[in-house]
Each structure stands twice: as C-alpha cells, then as structure tokens.
Amino acid sequence: MAQGSETVRIGTRGSPLALAQAHEVRDRLVAAHGMAPEAIEIVVISTKGDRVQDRELKEIGGKGLFTEEIEAQLLSGDIDLAVHSSKDMPTKLPEGLALTAFLEREDPRDAFIGKAAPTLDALPRGAIVGTSSLRRQALVRRARPDVEVVGFRGNVQTRLKKLEDGVAHATLLANAGLRRLGMADVITDLIAMDVFPPAPGQGAICIEGRTGDTRTDALVAPLKHIATETALTCERAFLAALDGSCRTPIAGHARIDGDTIDFFGTILTPDGTVSHDIASSGPAGDPETLGRTAGDELRARAGAGFFESWT
Ligand SMILES: NCc1[nH]cc(CCC(=O)O)c1CC(=O)O
Secondary structure (H helix, E strand, O other), X not given: OHHHOOOEEEEEOOOHHHHHHHHHHHHHHHHHHOOOHHHEEEEEOOOHHHHOOOOOHHHHOOOOOOOHHHHHHHHHOOOOEEEXXXXXXXXXXXXXXXXXXXXXXXXXXXXXXXXXXXXXXXOOOOOEEEOOOHXXXXXXXXXXXXXXXXXXXXXXXXXXXXXXXXXXXXXXXXXXXXXXXXXHHHOOEEOOOOOOOOOOOOOOEEEEEEOOOHHHHHHHHHHOOHHHHHHHHHHHHHHHHOOOOOOXXXXXXXXXEOOEEEEEEEEEOOOOOOEEEEEEEEEOXXXXXXXXXXXXXXXXXXXXXXXXXXX
C-alpha cells in the first residue's frame, strides 16, 4: 500500500456526499476483511470542480473536472483507491487507471423537491426550477415548457438552502445521493424513469484504482456487484459513442434481467424541444456492444447538426 505502510488510503472529494460514499466503502471494506477501521484512511482531495463555484460547469468545461487531482494522487501512489459517483466519471480514464469495482446500484431515479407543488406536473405555470444539470434542464423543459429553468450549482446542501431561500420553487436531485446523506425526507416525488431517464451511471458508487495493482484489486473484490458493472459498462459505452461532453444532455440506463440487458437512451437539445430515444436489448455477456451500438444509432439519427447547434 501507499508509502510502504499497511494503511489503505482512500481518496475522495470533500463534499458531504463524496464523504458519505467514501465512508460507505470504508465500512464495507472493514466488514468484508475484518480490518481495523484505523487501517483505512480517508484522504480529502480538492478538485477544480469543487473550487470553481462562481461559474456554470458547462462554461468551465473539460472532462475530469472532479477527478483530475484525485487521479494524479492515485498514479503517484499517495492514495490506493478513489471513491466516486459513477455518474461523474469521464468515459476515458488516464493511462494506468481503471474502474476496478462498482458497488450495487441504488435507485437511479431523480427526486423532485418541490416547494410550490409536490410534483413537476403540479407546478404552476412560470414556476422556477433550479438545476445546473443540462440533462435535468432539458427534461424539465420537455415535460413543462411553461416553467422557467435556472442554473443551480453547489453541493446538495447548498442547493437545498437556495430552495429554502426562495431562489427557486423546486429542484431535482438524485434519489440515491439524498438517501446516502440521510436526507430523503426532503423528497416530494420520485419521477418515473420514462419521463425523466437518469444520467448514465446515476446511483452507482465506483472505485478507481491502478491497473494491475493486485493488492487493491483483491481488497475491493468483495465489494463488486457484477450486474451493476454490466449495466455501467453498457451505459458508459453509450456515452463514449456519443462523445458525451458536459454540453450535451444525455440520459441512459441499462437494466439486467437474467442473461439480458435492457437499455434505454435519450439525447435532447438543451431547450428540450428535440429529443431522440432508443430502446434496445442484448446479451449480458456483451454490454459494450449494446451501449456503443445504441449511441452510434442515436448519433446517426440525430445528425451532426444536432450536436453542433448549441456548442
Ligand atoms: N454531480 C453530482 C452528483 N454526482 C452523483 C450524484 C448523486 C449520487 C449518484 O448518482 O450516485 C450527484 C448529486 C445529484 O445529482 O443529485
């Protein structure tokens, strides 16, 4: 392990959600291996995405906004593994790193947190919905072209505070994240996935490690959930085929049913007026092909102009 010591060092961002996830991984490692909790150290690493709070994420751009500094410490050996939300992970990782485990996915749905009304459907005309996610902005506009969407950055707590302060009448957050924070009581509705398909990877915690690091691979092996890994491989192949950047609203979700993967994907224009959907199924043994094929097909159907019209 790092620096020749026996201690396992877990790198994470410092947001309350990231810390909750890192602690969950620590607890599971302790339980799986009967380790002493002190043998696992949680190392908080500040990323560019955490530091820049005054601009929209799509303006700062670039992939790996929340991962670069963490990955540098993985490569240098300062940490042994990193815990992430799969949803925040770029499709391409630096040479020498890999996603070595996916924990069992929790509910992938988006939660609606409404002050003016309990559901998106019930919001009055002209109500303000705060969300900085391009996917959620586009999906809200598709479902409710008569409401106003405003950017809403910051961590989960910051966004809920803005809602309390009356900056918006409603917001949307991942159910899984709110549950991990013990904050599910703020939810007023869970939105059906056909109206509001989740982001690829939503609800699944993943572990990033060094390729070929057999010691950490063995350590995380008991935490692996194979159906989640299969689903995530499919969703990430879909995203990669679309060259998903921070600027394109993309939703995608794979579900494993026995030997079959059922995949559903959507791309939208940011204003929600144009969207393309795909539903396809394939063998669980080849999630990569299913995801990539779905992405290629949506890309072809949308046409090049679709992606260039707003970037
Ligand atoms: N970009 C922030 C982020 N990354 C992952 C989650 C939720 C937890 C998850 O999807 O596992 C969130 C917050 C949110 O979208 O509400």
